[in-house]
Amino acid sequence: MDELFKGIADPLRREVLELLRKAPLNINQINDHFGHISRQAVSKHLQLLEDTGWIRIYQAGRERYGYLSKSAFYAFKDWVDAYLQWGAHSIDNDHGVFLDDTAYKKGMPLTQPVMLQALLSKDKTFDGVFYTAVKTTGIFCKPSCSANPRPDNVIFYDNKDDALKNGYRACKRCKP
Template identity: 70%
Template sequence: MDELFKGVADPVRRQMLELLLKQPLNVNQINEHFGDISRQAVSKHLNILEACAWIKIYQAGRERYGYLNKAAFYAMREWLQAYLDQDRASLDNDHGVFLEHSTYKKGDPLTYPVMLQAMLSKDKDFDTLFYIAVKTTGIFCRPFCPANPRPDNVIFYLNREEALRNNYRACKRCTP
């Protein structure tokens, strides 16, 4: 996987992949699209793409044609699929946190990672299931509170009475 990322790390190589998406091209045809870099640099980028398995080179006489290696794209898609399959509802917020609801079913004990992700994603589905106490401010909030405490400054409580017993006061923004 590291090799695949190395191959697409450079914008010139990504442009080359876009060109090859349309049709296989020989080195001269690819070079025509990059007037600001030398032919040797184009060849070097093509060699890197080939070494990283993004493209294959077909030798036809003196001409070398580059074409896309479908297997590399499938490998990248397979790696990304785990992230893309996450709960799409968590993409509706501006926090960009993936929260897979299959890891938590209502009634299951809450784990620290589930509570942390619910806090970061401001998930309203977890309202009243737990509360977030912020050590640095002395307040406690609901999981969807607009406050953004640092994760290392929070303690999770399963009920508001427990937070009150530990001398935390209710947030005035989310009124837990």
């Protein structure tokens, strides 16, 4: 996977992929598209794309043609799909953390990682299941609250009463 990322790390190489997405091109056609850089630089980028598996170069007479390699795209798609499927239920909450559907089933005991992921992803399905209290502010909230506390400052409680007993007050934003 590292090789695939290396191949698309440079914007020029991504532009080459975009060109080849439309149709296979000979090397001269690719070079002509990048008039602002040398042919040697374009050749190095093409070589790296070939070495990392994104494209294939084939010889047809005196011409060399570049075309996209499906296997690289499918490998990349499989890698991305694992993340997209992991958080498919929380597409509206784009906070960078997905909650694995298999990690928590309703009624199961909550674990620290599940509660932390629910807090970071602002998952509304956990509202009322547990509450988050922030040590530095003395406030407790729903997991979906728009507040963004540092995870190391958060304590989790099963119910409001426990948070109140420990000296936390209800959040005025989410009104738990």
